[in-house]
Amino acid sequence: MRQLITRNIDVALLPAEMERIQADGHIAIVIDVLRASTTIVAALANGATRVIPLSTVEAARARQAQEPDLLLCGERNAHPLPGFDLGNSPREYTRDMVDGKGLILTTTNGTRALEAAAKAKAYTIIVGAFTNSHAVVDFCKSSTRPIILVCAGCQGRFSLEDSLYAGALIAALGSDLQLTDAAQSCLALYEYWGPDRLAFLVANSQHGRRLSRQGYGEDIPVAMEIDVHAVVPIYQAGEIRI
């Protein structure tokens, strides 16, 4: 006799929603398609040994002062900071640049989402992007734990690209899912527009247009490359590793 196991899937559309979510026992998938998730996946896929996400520029600089071998990376208002080795553009994280190295990364939205997931005591915290979505789905399917998708949003606001990725992931997780209102809505958004329009939608989202205005428009098609990296970044004890 086959037993039907219904799996609970929830989505925090913003990191602020995590304050109301009990995530113990959950797999948390942190999503910041533009651009931190995509950057972290690129870095680890190209041989970086670890990524240390830190919320403030001060903390990032202090950490590098302690460990000068670490590359100092990240952005404020989309741009890299003076004295930083790399910004938050996934295109910068080539094998030449990061192979065998540890990284400090401070970004506006992604770091906040990682911290929110950790604070909500998620059992496992992984990083999801379009570039590693198949690996993320496989990871989720290897367990029966409930899942919480944590959208980073943009500057405290809802962002279309993260919700569409959440919807795409839920669609790929299959049936027998118990979806919250937010999870059901992300899936509906993904199904409403369908996979073929994702790249266009993300390029024309508020965050996408903002990045283009700031000179990072070329990062968007890179973030929308599906399944180019078979890695699952795991955040544990303050560091992200494969």
Place this chain on the structure above:
Amino acid sequence: MRQLITRNIDVALLPAEMERIQADGHIAIVIDVLRASTTIVAALANGATRVIPLSTVEAARARQAQEPDLLLCGERNAHPLPGFDLGNSPREYTRDMVDGKGLILTTTNGTRALEAAAKAKAYTIIVGAFTNSHAVVDFCKSSTRPIILVCAGCQGRFSLEDSLYAGALIAALGSDLQLTDAAQSCLALYEYWGPDRLAFLVANSQHGRRLSRQGYGEDIPVAMEIDVHAVVPIYQAGEIRI
């Protein structure tokens, strides 16, 4: 020569998003379908002279002590409180009960959304529900001001019923609209499911199921009655009046 005027429409999916929104000059539409919006519309349509929303039970009791003619109304955890005249069920707000009276109303989610709209310095703040949606659309069409829809959500979480109402309203506002990611998503959710499935979806939303468990399931079809009241509640100087 006809000039195309594009109108900006934004949605705060949660009151917390309002912290990041500049709403001066905007019409803010506060939405708490289950149940505060629906209750406020019912009360004013049935002759209540004003509704005074207050965030805490203590403030509500203190205000009534000052003005004993006011009815003391509201809920915590969906239920009316000891000594209150009315709860937060729109069915209680009959003409017999409220005609000619002033009301104090303290609710969990709706009051927070009203306060968030006021704090963001919206030009006009109105209350929207399915029961008065036509009147709300007419009110919006009588002006060219940008619009921010403020969803109350449920206990700090995204709620499907408020977002679907936001989508229905945006659909009714017509074309020549400039939609943010959140506004575009609410419209997509409404179009994905269509008007005929709204009542079913709301009854089966997290908040809908919770209300049913708590014995207020009969409030849901009442909240889903479209256009039964031609009133536009306006929140100004701490009071809501027609």
